[in-house]
Amino acid sequence: MEGGITMGSRGWSHISYSKMSTDGGDEVYASGDLRSAEITAYGFGLRDKSMTDVWDDFGDRISMTIQTIFPNFVLQQLRNCLAVRTVVPKGTHESELRWIAFGYEDDDERKLNGRLKQSNMMGPAGLIAMEDGMIGGLVQQGIAGSLDKAAVIEMGGHGIEPIPGSRVSEGSVRGFWTGYRALMGF
Amino acid sequence: MSESDLMYRSALSDREVQARRLIADYADTIDDGMLSDWPKYFTHDGIYRITTRQNEAAKMPLSIMLCDNQAMLYDRVEAIEHANIFEPHVYRHILSDSRTVEVTDDYLGVATSFSCVRTMLDGRMTLFAAGRYVDRIVLEEGQCRFRSRTVILDSSRIDTLIAIPL
Numbered sequence: 001m002e003g004g005i006t007m008g009s010r011g012w013s014h015i016s017y018s019k020m021s022t023d024g025g026d027e028v029y030a031s032g033d034l035r036s037a038e039i040t041a042y043g044f045g046l047r048d049k050s051m052t053d054v055w056d057d058f059g060d061r062i063s064m065t066i067q068t069i070f071p072n073f074v075l076q077q078l079r080n081c082l083a084v085r086t087v088v089p090k091g092t093h094e095s096e097l098r099w100i101a102f103g104y105e106d107d108d109e110r111k112l113n114g115r116l117k118q119s120n121m122m123g124p125a126g127l128i129a130m131e132d133g134m135i136g137g138l139v140q141q142g143i144a145g146s147l148d149k150a151a152v153i154e155m156g157g158h159g160i161e162p163i164p165g166s167r168v169s170e171g172s173v174r175g176f177w178t179g180y181r182a183l184m185g186f
Numbered sequence: 187m188s189e190s191d192l193m194y195r196s197a198l199s200d201r202e203v204q205a206r207r208l209i210a211d212y213a214d215t216i217d218d219g220m221l222s223d224w225p226k227y228f229t230h231d232g233i234y235r236i237t238t239r240q241n242e243a244a245k246m247p248l249s250i251m252l253c254d255n256q257a258m259l260y261d262r263v264e265a266i267e268h269a270n271i272f273e274p275h276v277y278r279h280i281l282s283d284s285r286t287v288e289v290t291d292d293y294l295g296v297a298t299s300f301s302c303v304r305t306m307l308d309g310r311m312t313l314f315a316a317g318r319y320v321d322r323i324v325l326e327e328g329q330c331r332f333r334s335r336t337v338i339l340d341s342s343r344i345d346t347l348i349a350i351p352l
Contacts, residue, residue: 125250
């Protein structure tokens with residue numbers, strides 16, 4: 001799947017994206033026969049296809065993009081599920097993630113219902129998103145007993161330069177902390 | 187049982203008694219961890235959604251979870267049991283008495299308050315959710331089933347995730 005990460009000039013903000021229809025993934029889901037073959041082959045797959053009824057909203061073939069504006073604003077496009085998100089710190093050990101989903105005034109019924117249904121991918125019960133909050137929590141629990149230790153995983157190197165054509169990098173996370181450290185004087 | 191209790195009970199129609207049993211069975215099924223039985227409580231075109239009081243008041247249609255047919259409910263079960271990764275936990279639902287809010291030839295409209303305590307594997311317990319079930323219950327193949335079940339949460343804040351349906 002085509003995709004990548006575009007960094008802002010200082011690396012504080014970034015856009016992560018992937019494009020659809022480059023690996024035939026959509027065609028697979030478009031066919032009920034293939035879907036049941038998928039269930040037989042892998043033991044699981046979707047019984048209901050309505051959530052995968054997607055369209056190209058902006059004519060750019062981008063199926064998924066997360067745009068992060070430093071420090072805490074996120075613009076989200078998961079297929080046709082559009083939302084702005086904000087991360088609100090509530091203390092040193094707690095933060096809130098807020099979602100505001102939106103569509104367009106001239107959306108027809110199919111688009112409105114499609115967006116509402118695809119919203120199953122985001123939020124606390126999101127098929128894609130539900131793990132996101134938990135993973136941070138598990139890491140927090142894991143490191144609580146070893147605050148004097150350090151571990152580094154250099155996924156995508158240790159700089160903030162994007163890897164062309166790849167999203168497999170923590171460069172954008174390091175970019176955020178670069179901004180944080182600059183502002184906080186660390 | 188007092189005389190007024192008896193009068194109250196006898197005032198319930200057979201349909202209402204069955205609907206209440208459905209509501210109690212549903213909670214037990216989830217609390218017992220029998221998730222694969224969850225979709226059987228709905229009609230084939232049954233709608234299950236979780237929303238918030240705030241969204242309802244503002245007439246905003248967004249759901250935290252939305253399944254508008256039984257196949258989608260099975261897809262959710264599969265995602266929870268095989269695809270999504272989360273810390274194991276169980277629910278305990280506490281239900282209020284159910285109030286019949288609408289009676290038609292076709293369906294029964296019923297509202298029930300609930301609270302749900304979540305217990306994690308290590309014993310941590312939290313009051314996870316409180317709110318109201320608003321149901322439309324129909325008789326299908328001799329069984330009471332949900333044509334729609336809307337879970338309206340009092341709070342818009344969820345602690346980390348809702349994997350298991352409420």
